[in-house]
Structures are given as structure tokens and as C-alpha cells.
Amino acid sequence: MITYLANPERFLRFARVAKPIFGVVALLSFVYGLWLSLIGSPPDYQQGHGVRMMYVHVPAAWCAMMAYTALTIASFVSFVWRHPLADIAARSFAVPGLAFTFLCLITGSLWGKPTWNTWWQWDGRMTSVLILFFIYLAYLSVGSLVSDKKKSARLASILAMVGFINIPIIKFSVEWWNSLHQPATISNFGAPGLPPEMLWPLLTMVLAYSTFFGWASMSAIQNQILSERTARAKRQTGAKITVDTL
Amino acid sequence: MQIDIIKRDLLLATRSKGDWVMGVIFFAVFLALAVIALGNDSALLRQIAPAIVWLAFLMSALLSFGQIFTQDYEDGTLAQILIFQQSPLKIVSAKFIAYIITALMPLWFAIPLAGLMFNLTIDVIAGLMLSVLIGLPAIAAYGIFASALTVVKGASGVLIVLICAPFLMPVLIFGISAVDIYTVEGLWSAPYKALFGLSLIACATALPAASASIKTGFE
Amino acid sequence: MSAYLTFNNISVSRGHTLLFEGLSLTLSSGDVLWIQGTNGVGKTTLLYLSTGLARPDTGALTWYKDNMPVEASEVVSFQGHQDALKPQLTAFEDLSFWADLCEYSGDLEPVFHQIGLQSRKDVLTGKLSAGQKRRLSLARLLISQKPVWIMDEPSAVMDTAGRDLIDHLIHEHVSHGGCAIIASHSPARKLGVSPRLLTLNAESPSP
Numbered sequence: 001m002i003t004y005l006a007n008p009e010r011f012l013r014f015a016r017v018a019k020p021i022f023g024v025v026a027l028l029s030f031v032y033g034l035w036l037s038l039i040g041s042p043p044d045y046q047q048g049h050g051v052r053m054m055y056v057h058v059p060a061a062w063c064a065m066m067a068y069t070a071l072t073i074a075s076f077v078s079f080v081w082r083h084p085l086a087d088i089a090a091r092s093f094a095v096p097g098l099a100f101t102f103l104c105l106i107t108g109s110l111w112g113k114p115t116w117n118t119w120w121q122w123d124g125r126m127t128s129v130l131i132l133f134f135i136y137l138a139y140l141s142v143g144s145l146v147s148d149k150k151k152s153a154r155l156a157s158i159l160a161m162v163g164f165i166n167i168p169i170i171k172f173s174v175e176w177w178n179s180l181h182q183p184a185t186i187s188n189f190g191a192p193g194l195p196p197e198m199l200w201p202l203l204t205m206v207l208a209y210s211t212f213f214g215w216a217s218m219s220a221i222q223n224q225i226l227s228e229r230t231a232r233a234k235r236q237t238g239a240k241i242t243v244d245t246l
Numbered sequence: 247m248q249i250d251i252i253k254r255d256l257l258l259a260t261r262s263k264g265d266w267v268m269g270v271i272f273f274a275v276f277l278a279l280a281v282i283a284l285g286n287d288s289a290l291l292r293q294i295a296p297a298i299v300w301l302a303f304l305m306s307a308l309l310s311f312g313q314i315f316t317q318d319y320e321d322g323t324l325a326q327i328l329i330f331q332q333s334p335l336k337i338v339s340a341k342f343i344a345y346i347i348t349a350l351m352p353l354w355f356a357i358p359l360a361g362l363m364f365n366l367t368i369d370v371i372a373g374l375m376l377s378v379l380i381g382l383p384a385i386a387a388y389g390i391f392a393s394a395l396t397v398v399k400g401a402s403g404v405l406i407v408l409i410c411a412p413f414l415m416p417v418l419i420f421g422i423s424a425v426d427i428y429t430v431e432g433l434w435s436a437p438y439k440a441l442f443g444l445s446l447i448a449c450a451t452a453l454p455a456a457s458a459s460i461k462t463g464f465e
Numbered sequence: 466m467s468a469y470l471t472f473n474n475i476s477v478s479r480g481h482t483l484l485f486e487g488l489s490l491t492l493s494s495g496d497v498l499w500i501q502g503t504n505g506v507g508k509t510t511l512l513y514l515s516t517g518l519a520r521p522d523t524g525a526l527t528w529y530k531d532n533m534p535v536e537a538s539e540v541v542s543f544q545g546h547q548d549a550l551k552p553q554l555t556a557f558e559d560l561s562f563w564a565d566l567c568e569y570s571g572d573l574e575p576v577f578h579q580i581g582l583q584s585r586k587d588v589l590t591g592k593l594s595a596g597q598k599r600r601l602s603l604a605r606l607l608i609s610q611k612p613v614w615i616m617d618e619p620s621a622v623m624d625t626a627g628r629d630l631i632d633h634l635i636h637e638h639v640s641h642g643g644c645a646i647i648a649s650h651s652p653a654r655k656l657g658v659s660p661r662l663l664t665l666n667a668e669s670p671s672p
């Protein structure tokens with residue numbers, strides 16, 4: 001799949017079909033998910049209606065981490081094999097990733113106010129998501145560091161790989177620091193986790209977020225390929241080389 | 247060859263007297279400003295002294311990150327060294343050691359002075375010095391990394407801070423909690439182990455990343 | 466005659482600008498290759514390629530020692546347009562650092578004599594004139610003991626005696642089995658066994 005799509009031509013052909021599908025699925029599941037989470041699901045016995053924030057917050061957090069993981073994988077491929085499409089892909093994951101992280105921080109803060117009576121708490125998970133936010137920012141600014149795009153992309157990919165250390169920290173932070181933040185409810189399927197009437201809206205929203213992520217990054221990759229193609233077409237012929245014996 | 251670079255950097259540091267002194271002066275000024283801002287409540291000052299001193303140390307270090315590679319890059323020395331010995335990791339590790347000796351150690355030796363300013367007990371000063379010492383490789387490694395990543399652009403202070411800050415936040419968090427716990431549990435407590443782990447991870451990831459950045463900078 | 470460096474169908478671009486393509490060339494002992502062209506046409510890039518620091522977009526460079534492919538650092542020595550000197554060190558201290566780095570075990574006195582700086586060796590390099598700094602960076606080529614000399618505008622700030630010195634050193638080096646690649650605006654001179662002139666000619670003048 002990945003090697004098949006590694007060719008820009010094939011990717012463009014794939015994106016022409018897949019992008020609308022992703023877009024439609026994102027839109028439909030978002031509308032349905034919003035309806036489910038706002039109206040179609042019961043309030044929590046502890047948190048009341050505040051629990052509805054979960055349906056926007058948790059998928060944002062997941063997608064922020066997923067986007068960073070994808071970013072790291074693409075960066076690794078671009079660094080090791082110098083594949084130009086991996087460069088483009090990595091850059092295209094960064095902006096949606098930054099947006100998800102920002103959304104996660106904002107909704108988390110809005111959720112925290114009614115439930116914990118504080119906008120912000122310096123616990124492990126929140127701090128590490130904030131760190132993720134800064135890493136995204138640093139990645140984007142290194143990505144436009146020098147005018148030579150290839151060089152900037154390569155430098156940014158190095159930063160992305162070093163920054164990946166933060167992802168497992170976010171994942172395990174709730175277990176390492178016992179604080180306000182509730183531990184993951186979905187991961188322990190054996191234990192009584194989320195009731196189905198809450199699980200469904202959550203999963204629908206996760207689908208909406210991930211298909212949106214797919215749609216957004218695919219459009220970004222598409223645009224980038226096309227603009228590089230026009231830039232290449234406009235490129236002047238190089239200097240003529242002559243070698244004479246003196 | 248590392249030893250040659252370290253020797254040269256030490257010689258350069260003794261010749262250009264100003265640079266490392268400036269770091270220590272900044273450290274002292276930062277502490278003085280913090281004390282003025284926080285008022286003269288000595289109980290409060292003693293309580294938050296570890297955080298202030300750690301912050302002052304980190305700020306002074308952040309200021310000096312930009313200079314690690316800039317001069318060698320701009321006068322062509324870095325290219326020459328790379329051409330002679332195409333192993334950027336050797337250069338990076340030499341610079342790492344030289345940077346610790348010339349820039350961070352003078353700051354580290356200034357910590358007891360800070361202890362005097364805050365009227366700290368010997369225990370707390372010892373805890374501070376130990377926690378900074380254990381976190382020091384992480385600070386230097388990420389500093390070298392940020393400096394190497396931005397060297398093609400010349401010294402770009404704000405960007406260096408943006409790159410380092412996410413990685414140094416955990417160091418700061420554990421560093422400060424290490425000082426608080428030193429008087430109770432001593433050196434074998436969790437924050438010290440975490441700091442040690444952070445330093446190990448930093449050396450294992452940031453130093454190779456710095457050498458890859460240096461190489462990329464010339465491509 | 467053994468080859469030191471081969472260019473195989475090299476193309477290089479800077480951003481979206483193609484500098485040149487299809488460069489194939491072999492440098493062997495006794496060769497002197499002059500590179501000429503207008504500013505920004507890619508002379509320095511070509512030199513950086515030869516040092517192994519820069520990478521071509523396509524094609525491959527191979528460096529040889531005793532007919533075996535090796536790392537560039539084994540055979541290449543470089544004099545850039547920057548002198549890579551530290552103003553806080555004396556000429557002697559500076560050259561000693563480079564001597565340590567490239568494991569030159571010989572005496573540095575004769576080297577200073579060769580470049581005509583024997584009376585200035587205890588002066589801080591920051592106090593040397595531009596031409597004297599240039600001479601000192603020539604000394605780095607001498608102590609490197611590498612067969613391929615890559616030089617960027619070696620005679621830029623030199624007086625007549627300095628230019629003669631450069632020509633003399635290159636001639637000596639090349640006739641002892643080395644080779645040289647020289648980017649220069651001054652007219653190419655017949656040095657060594659087989660001097661060649663590579664001209665980079667931009668189709669349209671770059672802005």
C-alpha cells in the first residue's frame with residue numbers, strides 16, 4: 001500500500017478517488033456524531049452534561065498523537081530513503097496535527113472548568129500535550145528555516161524524530177503521575193469501561209476526526225505535488241559545461 | 247581528534263575572557279531580579295529558591311546555545327573539520343564536552359553563591375548542585391541539537407528557545423522536584439533517577455540528531 | 466596515472482533552480498582543473514561536491530586511493546573562500562591545531578618558511594593581513610598530505626609574490642602525483658602535466 005502510493009502519479013490517481021470519499025465520510029460522521037453526542041446520549045451520572053465535551057476532546061487527543069506518529073514515520077522514510085513524497089507527506093500531517101493538539105488543549109480546558117473547577121492543571125498529561133503543541137510549532141518553523149526546501153524538510157524530519165519521545169510520555173503520563181486527569185477508559189476492554197450509549201458517539205467522532213485528517217492531509221499532499229510540478233516545469237536549463245585542455 | 251577540538255575550545259575560552267563570564271553575570275542578575283520581584287519574604291524565598299535557581303541556570307544556558315556552532319560555521323572551521331574527518335558525531339561529541347566545560351561548569355560553580363543570596367542550608371545547596379549536575383548532560387545535548395539544527399540560519403535565538411523548550415520542560419520539572427526531595431530521601435529518589443534517565447535519552451537521541459543536522463546543513 | 470576522483474553524470478540544483486547537469490569527469494594525478502564562470506553559476510557548489518560535503522541531486526562522485534574507493538576525507542583537502550582561522554590564536558597555534566587534527570607529525574617551521582610567514586608565526590591571526598591569512602590557509606593544504614587540493618579563489622587577495630607562491634605550490638604538488646581543482650576568476654595558467662579548463666556558462670544571466 002505505502003510503496004504503491006510512494007509514486008506521485010499513482011498517489012494523485014488514488015487521491016482523486018479517495019479524497020472525496022474521505023471528505024463525505026468525515027462530514028456525515030461528524031454530523032451524526034455531533035447529534036449523538038449532544039442529543040442522542042445520556043448525561044453522565046457524575047459529570048452531568050459536562051461529559052459531552054469528551055466526544056470532541058478525546059478524539060482530538062487521539063488524532064493529535066496519531067498525526068504526530070504519522071509525521072514521525074514519514075520523516076523517518078524521508079530521512080533514510082530521501083523520498084520526496086515522504087517529505088511532502090510529513091509536512092502535510094503537521095498542520096492538521098497542530099490543529100488537533102490546539103483543539104485538544106482548548107476543549108480539555110473547557111471541560112476541566114466545570115468538572116475540576118480549574119481551567120488548567122500542570123499534570124503530566126496536560127503538560128506533555130502542551131509540549132507536543134510546542135514541538136509541532138518548532139517542527140513547522142524549522143520546516144521553513146532556509147529557502148532550500150529539501151534542506152529544511154530534512155532538518156525538520158530530524159527534529160520530528162527526536163520529538164517522538166514525547167508520544168509515549170503522553171500515553172503513559174496518566175499512569176505515571178496520579179492527578180486530576182482520568183485514566184484511559186477505552187483501553188481496558190475487560191474492565192467495565194464506557195457504556196455502549198457513550199461509546200458509540202465517541203467512536204463516531206473518532207471516525208469523523210480521522211477521516212477529516214485523511215482528507216486534509218491528502219489535499220495538502222495533492223496541492224504540494226501539483227505546485228512542485230509547475231515549479232519544475234518553469235525551471236531554467238542549467239549552465240552549459242565545456243572542458244578544454246589548456 | 248575529539249581531544250584536539252576540546253583543547254582548542256578551552257584555549258579559545260581562556261583567550262576570549264568575556265564570554266563565559268557573561269553567562270555567570272546573567273545568572274546572578276536573573277537571580278537578583280527574581281528576588282526583587284518576589285519581595286523580601288525570606289521564608290517564601292527559601293521555599294521557591296530551587297525553582298528560581300533552576301530557572302536561572304536554564305535561562306543562562308539557553309542564552310549560550312546560539313554560540314555553540316555559529317562561530318565555527320561562519321568562519322569556515324566547521325566545513326574544514328568535516329572535510330578532514332567526515333564524522334560529524336565526533337565533532338558533536340567534542341563540542342558537547344567543550345560546551346559543558348566552558349559554559350555550563352562556570353554556571354554550576356556559581357550555584358553556591360545563589361545559595362548565599364537565598365540563605366539556603368547546605369543540604370538544599372547540595373541537592374541543587376546534584377540535580378543540576380545530573381540534568382546537565384540533557385541541557386547540553388538539547389542545546390547542541392538546537393544549535394546544530396539552526397546553524398545554517400546563523401544564530402537565531404528565539405527559534406533555538408522554541409526547539410529546546412519542549413525537551414527541557416521535563417528536565418526542569420524533575421530537576422526542581424529533585425531538590426525538594428533531596429533533604430528527605432537523598433540521592434536515590436525517583437526525580438534523580440528520572441533526571442538521569444532524561445540525560446541518557448538526551449545523549450542517545452539529541453547528539454546523533456545534532457550530527458545529522460550538521461551534515462544536512464552542508465548538503 | 467591513478468584516478469583520485471570521478472564525477473559520473475552529476476546534476477545539482479539549488480531550490481528549484483538547476484545549476485548544471487550531466488557532468489562527467491575524471492581527475493587523476495597530475496591534473497589541474499580550472500573552473501571558471503560568472504557569479505552564482507555554481508562554481509563553489511561544484512567545489513563543495515568535490516569535498517564530499519554537498520550531495521548531487523543525481524549521479525555519483527567516487528573518490529579513490531590506490532584505486533580503491535574511499536571516503537572523500539581520505540583524499541581531499543580544501544581551501545575555501547573563508548580562511549577558517551581563529552583571531553584569538555597565534556598563527557603557530559592555529560596551524561598546530563590543524564596539524565593535530567590531520568595527524569601531521571612533521572615540524573611546522575619548514576611549513577611557515579614555505580609560505581613565507583616564518584617571522585609572523587607568533588602573531589595572533591586576527592592581526593594578520595588578508596594576504597597573510599590566505600597564506601596560512603594554504604599551509605593547511607600542505608600539512609594535510611592529501612592528494613586532491615580543492616581551492617576556492619586562492620589568489621583573490623594575494624600580491625604578485627603571493628600568486629607566484631600559489632602557482633609554485635600547486636605545480637610542486639601536482640608534479641609529485643597530486644591533483645588540484647581551482648575555482649578562479651583570474652586567467653587559468655598552465656600548471657602540472659595536463660591542465661584543463663572547465664567553463665560553466667549560464668544560458669540566461671541569472672538575476
